[in-house]
Amino acid sequence: MSFRASVLTLYPEMFPGALGLSLAGRALAEGTWSLETVQIRDFATDRHRTVDDTPAGGGAGMVMRADIVAKAIDHAAPADDARPKLLMSPRGRPLTQARVRALAAGPGVVIVCGRFEGIDQRVIEARQLEEVSIGDYILSGGEPAALVLLDAAVRLLPGVMGNEASGTxxxxxxxxxxxxxxxxxxxxxxxxxxxxxxxxxxxxxxxxxxxxxxxxxxxxxxxxxxxxxxxx
Known part of the structure; x- marks a missing residue:
């Protein structure tokens, strides 16, 4: 069984990006792992394909709606999908090599990439998203962080690196x-x-x-x- 990655994003054109090159790209072409992108806007219900709204309680920016993000998650990862569901977030637990190695040993990942001020807390709780951070800084969205996480995991898949000792x-x-x-x-x-x-x-x-x-x-x-x- 190959490692399956599903990325939920407003910018699917950002993938595979660098993951389509070098070792990761070769492994992708050979079927060692697979990458699916899901356009979150496809689950919007209005003609403008709106995915966000003003924050409850006021404040700057916009927040991604729980109902729309939930539909995208349920489409990408049905109830019987054993893959961990991750949310790239600066308030998440720091990504470590140990966590990367555990992810690489599993069936794959479902990654939600937030934008704006973030996503509604209720969908994080309802879909049991694991918040993951790649560092103490802010990005424009979760997509660059998702690329980093996937690169770190894919290189550890069996056969991706020519010299297996390179991974240890x-x-x-x-x-x-x-x-x-x-x-x-x-x-x-x-x-x-x-x-x-x-x-x-x-x-x-x-x-x-x-x-x-x-x-x-x-x-x-x-x-x-x-x-x-x-x-x-």
Missing amino acids: EESFENGLLEHPHYTRPQEFEGRTIPDVLTSGNHARIAAWRRAEAERLTAERRPDLLQSQPVTK
Whole structure:
């Protein structure tokens, strides 16, 4: 069974976007995963295809209507659909590599992309949408965030990456940022490759990489070290 992604959006032309290129694009063409876009406006009931209204209680902007979004969700994901239903939202739980890996191991995802000030809280509760954030900043809509989430998940699907170790030996997989990488030429503008990496001693290389990962994590993301047994 391939990984199935359904994206509910007001801008289906934004997909597949970058997901149609490189590893994700090849996997899409080969059927390793599938992508369906659902135009939320198709479920509007008036001749103007209106999907939003003024916020209850007043305030700036507009809010996407619960009834219309619910119809779109029910169309994309009937009651027997086991895929998690996600809402890309800056107030959601931060997306982590562990969550991405869990999603990639499942049957796929249904992603709702909000616009304007957001969507009516009642449909979030009624359809049990899991709110997911990709960072502490605001985007014009959920579509760029959905592309990020799908890219992170698709690359972990079996067979997508040529070297399966690439998915396990990188930042966040072991709770640390990734160690530095080097390749030819041996010298670049006076800078050389660390001797340990050309020593052929795999134990020393592994220890150096672990130490460098810890150093970078301590400098840039010390919060990640709280649950890490740091080596001496």
